[in-house]
Amino acid sequence: MQEFPLSKVYQLLEPGPVVLLTTLDREGQANVMTLSWHMMVDFEPPLLACVVSSNDYSFNALRASRECTIAVPAVELADKVVQAGNTSGRNVGKFQAIGLTPLPGRQVQAPLIAECFANLECKVIDTRLVNKFNIFVLEVVQAWIDSGQPHPKTIHHQGYGQFVVDGETILIASQMR
Amino acid sequence: MQEFPLSKVYQLLEPGPVVLLTTLDREGQANVMTLSWHMMVDFEPPLLACVVSSNDYSFNALRASRECTIAVPAVELADKVVQAGNTSGRNVGKFQAIGLTPLPGRQVQAPLIAECFANLECKVIDTRLVNKFNIFVLEVVQAWIDSGQPHPKTIHHQGYGQFVVDGETILIASQMR
Numbered sequence: 019m020q021e022f023p024l025s026k027v028y029q030l031l032e033p034g035p036v037v038l039l040t041t042l043d044r045e046g047q048a049n050v051m052t053l054s055w056h057m058m059v060d061f062e063p064p065l066l067a068c069v070v071s072s073n074d075y076s077f078n079a080l081r082a083s084r085e086c087t088i089a090v091p092a093v094e095l096a097d098k099v100v101q102a103g104n105t106s107g108r109n110v111g112k113f114q115a116i117g118l119t120p121l122p123g124r125q126v127q128a129p130l131i132a133e134c135f136a137n138l139e140c141k142v143i144d145t146r147l148v149n150k151f152n153i154f155v156l157e158v159v160q161a162w163i164d165s166g167q168p169h170p171k172t173i174h175h176q177g178y179g180q181f182v183v184d185g186e187t188i189l190i191a192s193q194m195r
Numbered sequence: 196m197q198e199f200p201l202s203k204v205y206q207l208l209e210p211g212p213v214v215l216l217t218t219l220d221r222e223g224q225a226n227v228m229t230l231s232w233h234m235m236v237d238f239e240p241p242l243l244a245c246v247v248s249s250n251d252y253s254f255n256a257l258r259a260s261r262e263c264t265i266a267v268p269a270v271e272l273a274d275k276v277v278q279a280g281n282t283s284g285r286n287v288g289k290f291q292a293i294g295l296t297p298l299p300g301r302q303v304q305a306p307l308i309a310e311c312f313a314n315l316e317c318k319v320i321d322t323r324l325v326n327k328f329n330i331f332v333l334e335v336v337q338a339w340i341d342s343g344q345p346h347p348k349t350i351h352h353q354g355y356g357q358f359v360v361d362g363e364t365i366l367i368a369s370q371m372r
Binding site for chain 1: 203205209211212229231232233234237242244245246270280281321323324327328329330332348356358359360362363364365369370372
């Protein structure tokens with residue numbers, strides 16, 4: 019994993035890929051969940067928001083530790099992404115059960131995922147909408163990219179295990195960042 | 196436009212497409228902006244969050260009227276999506292300038308967009324994070340689909356006018372909604 023500029027983080031998340039969110043709970047147990055409900059909030063420092071349901075086992079760890087890592091999987095990991103969404107850390111050590119490799123981060127305790135092409139270490143910076151909507155606001159404090167996966171195609175969830183895979187890329191002259 | 200079940204709205208937005216957001220200001224002027232920073236918040240009633248910058252001309256209309264329509268364009272509208280992102284309603288009547296057709300909605304004053312394959316009429320339900328983060332929480336109160344566009348491909352912004360278009364679809368047995 020190589021360091022990735024924080025100024026470019028939004029380019030990874032703005033397209034709306036399914037991601038994996040890792041946490042570390044008070045007992046030192048790492049967990050991973052599948053997440054599609056996220057959005058960018060600001061460019062730099064990169065801020066994002068996500069919805070982690072209070073029904074999810076990761077919820078308490080995220081709220082208590084105020085840290086997580088968001089890992090972006092390419093389409094080759096689609097089966098593991100579904101497995102992560104269909105099992106709960108309540109019952110199983112998911113990293114081992116699914117076959118994902120935790121790596122230590124630099125600024126947060128929640129592990130990176132070796133198989134993902136990008137990893138974003140995040141701190142929780144606002145919880146005002148957690149009680150009502152399960153919305154966490156996060157700041158990305160460290161970003162990593164795997165140069166061994168130079169052209170990853172991401173997946174986008176359309177419901178009930180149906181995913182659309184990145185297709186062709188088009189470029190239109192634009193002043194938009 | 197046919198009515199679309201609110202229970203399925205998340206399937207349109209969860210994949211993270213670029214959308215258009217329309218508003219109506221106090222003078223009765225409709226405006227439209229390009230929006231990628233949105234996420235689902237709950238399934239039913241469908242809640243979502245979005246970031247509309249206080250620099251955007253739509254910001255005041257959205258905050259004052261507490262209403263908007265989110266329209267989902269297919270790839271054929273990519274040029275118009277970029278035009279909407281590169282011009283401001285401060286200077287120009289964007290619907291006419293871009294060549295988009297406003298249609299009356301049923302429950303909100305902000306217009307639907309005839310050329311988009313889906314239109315979601317929304318009410319603002321939470322503004323606590325507007326001052327700090329420009330995050331609005333919305334409830335979709337009415338949804339419409341154009342059955343004349345049965346297999347639309349959406350676009351996802353990767354920054355600076357580069358978009359990835361929906362590619363192949365894969366289905367993996369899953370208990371996830």
